[in-house]
Structure formats: C-alpha cells, structure tokens
Amino acid sequence: METATLIVVLVIVLALFFDFTNGFHDTANAMATPIATGALKPKIAVLLAAILNLVGAFLSTEVSQTISHGIIREDQINPNAFLPLIFAGLIGAITWNMFTWLLGLPSSSSHALFGGLIGATIVGAGWMAIDYSVVLSKVILPAVLAPLTAGLIAFTATRIAYAVTRRYDTKPDGRDGFRWGQIFTSSLVALAHGTNDAQKTMGVITLTLIIAGWQSGAQTEPQLWVILACGITIALGTYMGGWRIIRTLGKGLTDVKPAQGFSAETSTASTILASSALGFALSTTQVASGSVIGSGLGRRGSTVRWRTAGRIMVGWLFTLPAAGAVGGVMAFMAAWLGGVGILIDAIFAVVVILGIYLLSRRNAVTAANAMSEVAESGTAVNVTHNPPPTRRQRAAQRAAERRQKEEAK
Template sequence: MDTAALIIVLVIALALFFDFTNGFHDTANAMATPIATGALKPKVAVLLAAVLNLVGAFLSTEVSRTISHGIIREDEISASIFPALIFAGLIGAVTWNMLTWLLGLPSSSSHALFGGLIGATIVGVGFAAINFGTVLSKVILPALIAPFTAGVIAFLVTRMAYAITRRSDSKPDGRDGFRWGQIFTSSLVALAHGTNDAQKTMGVITLALITVGWQSSDHADPQLWVILACALTIALGTYMGGWRIIRTLGKGLTDVKPAQGFSAETSTAATILASSALGFALSTTQVASGSVIGSGLGRRGSIVRWGTVGRIAVGWLLTLPASAAVGAVAALFVVWWGEAGIVVDAVLAVAIILFLFWRSRRNRVDAGNAMSEVAESGRAVKVTRHPPPTRRRRAQQRAAEKSRAGADSEDGSGR
C-alpha cells in the first residue's frame, strides 16, 4: 500500500470514529427528555434512537454535499497534502467531542468538525482555500438562528399544550398523556438527527476520496459503502449512549414534564428536518438545547438562570475556534515534518482519546445513574415550586393551633 492510500485509510478510520463520537454525543438530543419524564426506559430509548439514526442516514445527502463541495475549495489545494489536512482537522473535531463529552457539556459535533477542517486548511494552505461565503450562509448563520428559532417554537407549543389541557391542572399527573406523544416526537428527532449528522462524516470521506481521484469531482453524492459505513457507525455510537450529556439535557436545563418534552422534541425535529432539506449543516445539540430552554420558559413558574445560559452559549462559541486551534496544531506537524508529522498526529490522537476515556472512568455515568443528579453545567432554568393552596392552608392551620395550644398552656400555668 502506497503512502497516499495509507493516509486515506487513516482518514476514513478517524472519520468513522468521529461519526461514532457524534452518535453517543448527540443521543441526548433525541432521548434526554423522554428518559427524564419516564416515557421510555433508558436502554429502550437509546436502542430506538440507534435504529432511527440508521434509517435517517439513508434519507438525505444534501448536507453531505455541503461538506464535500462547499466549505473547502479543493481545487486550491494540492492532492498530495489535502488528505493529511483532513486527518489533522478530524483530530481537532474528535478532541473537542471527547472533551465536552467528558464534561457533560452539550456542544456541537458539527461545528467541531467544521472548525477542525477550517483550522487545518488555513495552516496548510491559506485563507484562499476556505469558501467563507458558504461557511457564513450554511454554518454560522444557522448556528445563530436555529437555536433561537427552536426555542421560540418550543415556547409557543408548550404554552399551547398547557392552555389546551388546563383542566388537568388539579390532577397530580394530569398531563401524563403527553408521554405517549413523546415516544413519537423523540423518534422523529432521532430520525432527523440521522438525516443531518451522519451526512457530515459522509461528506468528509467523500471529500478525501475526491482529492486523490478515487471519486469524480462531478459526483458529490457519497458512494453506497460510505453511506452504509457512516450510518452503521453513528447508530452504534447512539446505542452506546452519551449518558453524561443525557443527564445535562434531561435534568439540568429545566425540570422536564411530559408536555414540555413533547413540545421541545416537536420543535427540534421540525427545525432539523427543514435544515436538512435545505442543506444546512446544523448543530442538533444547539437546536435541542434551545428547544429545552424554550419549553421550560413556556411553563408557568420558570426562572431563567441567565448566568448558566451564558456559560453554555460561551461553550458553543468556543467550539469552532477551539477545534480549529487543535486542527491547526495538527496541521503544523504535517507542514513541518511531512509523512512523519502524520505519524505524530496519529499517535497524539490515540493518546488523547485513551486519556479522556480513562479519565471518564473515574466518574462513570451510565443508564443507571444518568438521571440521579443534575450536572452543574446545565442548570439553566429553575422551576419555582409552591405547595398547593390546600396544603399551605393546612400548614397554617396547624401552626395556628400549636400557637394557641402554647398560649393556653402558659395561661393555665400562671393561674
């Protein structure tokens, strides 16, 4: 096997590993709220998400075209160095994905990928190789607009759901019927996730194949084996379950009730499916987080912790530059040392992955304890709790009776 072929094999292997991390990183987007409300058992939820991610990956290739024929101007880059730069960019994406998974932070796998590729390309070739018009229109603007739009939709749907079912207010679990709706809406989110996120890895592999002439540049659609490999890998990652992020989205952003979960998932699915149809490489994590916050605000008695919302937003803003910085450093090794730099990158990538995985075992989060505590990084909405009026009146009556009994006792002892 010659050097070029070996580099392509390394790119495909790392791209599929990124696809795997994307799967377990983003399981929470579809299944955090139904797990939190009890609509689905944790392991059943992630299995359902895995199957639907697999199906969704075959339904659209628009986002794949954005990656393979949009962000990077491949005609500006020598075919001899481009695969190595893609490899360096993937290192940036995988490093950020693993780090944020360890911290339980709902960050964007998509923007980590874009950042890594952009950083590596700028260092290896220059700014001329980046199509900043496409980056702005199909990456940055959707990243700013989609979470806000999803949050507004979730807010309105939550208000509507509570208004329609107002008669259920007197019942302790009067809106449990929404749990059945959540099974459908969360499934729709998982399907939508497959139509958007699996496409990004397909686009990266297709881009690598085009650069070495293994696929014609006139045909931007991924080959069948690429679609199948990416679909299976993201489905496997989804089944493994990103329990740390499920904990953050399911219990941290708001005290999720069935009506809220239904509303958030409806908003998330609608936004992602519309974006996939338009070829926007959207962050499903940002959309899901915006929907959960919007549904929390739509429920009466919610108080927003704007400081925490700000910290989450800062994490989102850091994703692109942080992954770009790691991708740029990895690309520097390639520029300085050529093929030896690729070997150094591969060793460092394996070391980083193993270290972060080892570190995660010290504070393990799985299906058994994902909902047992609230991740500090996700406390964005607090729901104020007041005892029902009848309970409050009873408490006041008991206090008054104790006060009267005490007064009577003192009066009797003084006679």
C-alpha cells in the same frame, strides 16, 4: 501499502470514529427529555434512537454535498497536501467532542468538524482555500438563527399545550398523555439527527475519495458503502448513550414535564428536517438546547437555569476556534515533519481519546444514575431548585408525623 493509500485509510477510519463520537455526543438531542419525564426507559430510548439514526442516514444527502463541495475550495489546494489537512481537522473535531463530553456540555459536533477542517486548511493551504460565503450562509447564520427559531417554536407549542389542557392544572399527572406523544416526537428527532449529522461524515469521506482519485469529482453524492458505514457507526455511538450530556440536557437546563418535552422535541425535529432539506449543516445540539430553554420559558412556574445555559453558550462560542486551533496545530505538524508529523498526530489522537476516557471512569455516568442526580460541579450543571411537594405528599407527610407522635406517647 503505499503511503497515499495508508493516509486515505487513516482518514476514513478517523472520520468514522468522529461519526461514533457524534452519535454518543448527540444522543441527548433526541432522548434526554423523554428519559427525564419517564416516557421511555433509558436503554430502550438509546436503542430506539440508534435504529432511527441508521434509518435517517439513508433519507437525504444534501448536507453531505455541503461538506464535500462547499466549505473548502479543493482547486486551491495541492492534492498531496489535502489528505493530511483533513486528517488534522478530524483530530481537532474529535478532541473537542471528547473534551465537552467529559464536561457534560452539549456542544456542537457539527461546528467542531467545521472548525477543525477550517483551522487545518488555513494553516496548511492559506486563507483563500476557504469559501467564506458558504461558511457564512450555511454554517454561521444557521448557528445563530436555528436555536432562536427552535426556542420560539417550543415556547409557543408549550403555551398552546398547557392552554388546551388547563383543566388538568390541579392534577399532578393530568398531562401524562403527552408521554405517549413524546415517544413519537423523540423518535422523529432521532430520525432527523440521522438525516443531518451522519451526512457530515459522509461528506468528509466523499471529499477524501475525490481527492485520492477514488471517486469522480463530478459525482458529489456519497457512495452506498459510505452511507452504510456512516449510518452504522453513528448508530453504534448513539447506542452507547452519552449519559453525561443526557443528564445535562434532561435535568440541567429546566425540570422537564411531559408537555414541555413533547413541545421541545416537536420543535427540534421540525427545525432539523427543514434544514436537512435545504442543505444546511445545522447543529442538532444547538437546536435541541434552544427548544428545551424555549419550553422551560413557556411553562408557567418553570425555572430555566441560566447559569447552566450560559456555560453551554460559552461552549458554543469556543467550539469553532478551539477545534480550529487543534486542527491547525496538527496541520502544521504534518506539513513541517511530513510522514513523521502524521504519525505524531495519530499518537496525539490516541492519547487524547484514551486519556479522556480514563478520566471519565473516575466519575462514571450511566443509564442507572444519569437522571438520579445532576452534577454540581462548575464544569457541568449546577441545580439548586427543588420542586415543591404536591398536596398528596404534604398530606402523607402530616399523617406520618401524627403517627410518630402517637407512638411516642
């Protein structure tokens, strides 16, 4: 196998692995709230999300074209140097995805990918190889506006949901009907995630094929096998669960009730689907987090844990530069050492992936314990709020105390 062909294969394999990490990293966007409220059992939830992610991958290709013909100016880069840059950028994205998954932080897989590619391209080809107008209009501005918009929609929807069901305020389970609604809305979020996030990997692979001469530059849409491969890979990653981030998003930001979850998921789905139609490479993680915070503010008596929200937002700020820094270092190694540098990059990627996975096994989070407790470490979430007991629980507690006194006599 020729060196150029080998690099193309390595890039495609690494891109598909990034797609896999995107799946388990972002499962929480759709399924954290229905799992937290009991609307769906954990294993059922991730299976449903995986199927709908696969279906969603076939519904649109607008975002993939933003990646393949948008952020990077291909005509400014030597084709022989371009593939190692994509390879380096993917390593930066995967490193950040794995690191934030270990910490249980719902960061943006999309921005990790953009950061890695931008950092590698700047180091390997110079500042002029980036189309900053596209970065600003379709990456930066949506990153700022989308969480705020989703939060506002979720806040309003939560207020409306509680206003129209006010007569159930004195009944602890009076709004359980929203759990059935959550099955629909969370499914819609999973479908929207497939239409947006799977396309980003499609765009990377399509760009790789164009540079290698395996696809015409005039054909901007991904080939069928690319769509199928990316859809299946992100679905497999989604089925793995990503339980650390599900725990943070489902329990760490606020105590989610069924009406809140319904409102948050409705807001998330509508925002993501609208952005996919417009070709905005949106971060579903930021949209979902903004929706959960908005729904927490919208429910009377709810507490938003701003310390956890602050950690998540700090992670958002560091995503682009951190992934870009790793991608830049990998690009420098490839440019400086050639084939040996690419080999070193590949070894680094394997070490990072295996090392973080082994570290995660020390304190494993699974479907069985994801919602049983919330991590108290500063790297994930810190919860000190406990909901007050209901009237029925207080009556049962008093009755138990009376029985104990009678038995003592």
